[in-house]
Amino acid sequence: MKRIVLLRHGESTWNKDNRFTGWTDVDLTEKGIADANQAGTLLKEKGFHFDKAYTSFLKRAVKTLNCVLDKMDQDWIPVEKSWRLNEKHYGVLQGLNKSETASKYGEEQVLIWRRSFNVAPKALSEDDPSNPKTDTRYKEVPDKDLPRTESLKETVERILPYWKCIIFPNLATANELLVVAHGNSLRGIIKYLKHIPDEEIVGLNLPTAIPYVFEFDDDLNLKKDYFLGDPEEIKKLIGSSSRSRKDHPRRQEIIFLRCPKPPSQNGEYIKIVFSIMHSSAIIRLYTRKKTLWIKNY
Secondary structure, three states, rough: EEEEEEEEEEHHHHHHOOOOOOOOOOOOOOHHHHHHHHHHHHHHHOOOOOOOEEEEEHHHHHHHHHHHHHHHOOOOOEEEEEEHOOOOHHHHHHHOOOOHHHHHOOHHHHHHHHOOOEEEOOOOOOOOOOHHOOOHHOOOHHHOOOOOOOOOOOOOOOHHHHHHHHHHHHHHOEEEEEEOOOOHHHHHHHHHHHHHOOHHHOOOOOOOOOOEEEEEEEOOOEEEEOOOOHHHHHHHHHHHHOOOOOOOOOOOEEEEEEEOOOOOOOEEEEEEEEEEEOEEEEEEOOOOEEEEEEEOO
């Protein structure tokens, strides 16, 4: 049996402040450090001995990995860092409070940016001081590969070459590997491993600092996956993560239809937004000028 453990970093300062973080390099909170240490202790208790670890270029992931390896007395194992494991880039939203952003851009637009698979937020300008092209840590990365914004689809496309060509092939000679990264970069790996459809992966919630184990046979076929820890506590954490997004549906589809006899004028386009959110649904029907009706199920 071979195993890969995926671990989302511990709570960051901007997680705590409810801000879009993306590629901004913020630190862990005290709680984030404590949770990372707890993850390391748990992995040691469960008998994990990693051959190699992988993480992103962002300190919240790097420090989480350092805490884990320290608690496991495995600080000596080789660690490889890659920009491809960075979080999804949120463009101009980075640094903004999520509630304030909804007020500024409108709730529906923020829903699209956060929870759709293939729609990216507005990109950073080329002269923005937070543009990754000005950051020395990315000096070896071709400018064309550095995002100014990303959809989840583009994030997955960035990550998969590194997973397929670097991380996963190492499992042929290793027994256990550790990947410490971010919510959306790990979603990309999980989507690939479990063949999760595009419209469902946006609803996957990963709690911070909870080890997610994937077991493979000797032919590298996935046999099972599970979170480490108390099942009831993990369920609460996933539920808490979902509730923290209560203004953001698990799935959203926007469809434009031509209505034969719309309320305002014949042939005008209308918009239907259908949202599935925590086992409930909201349907909103719009014209270009006003809401016609809202119905909750």
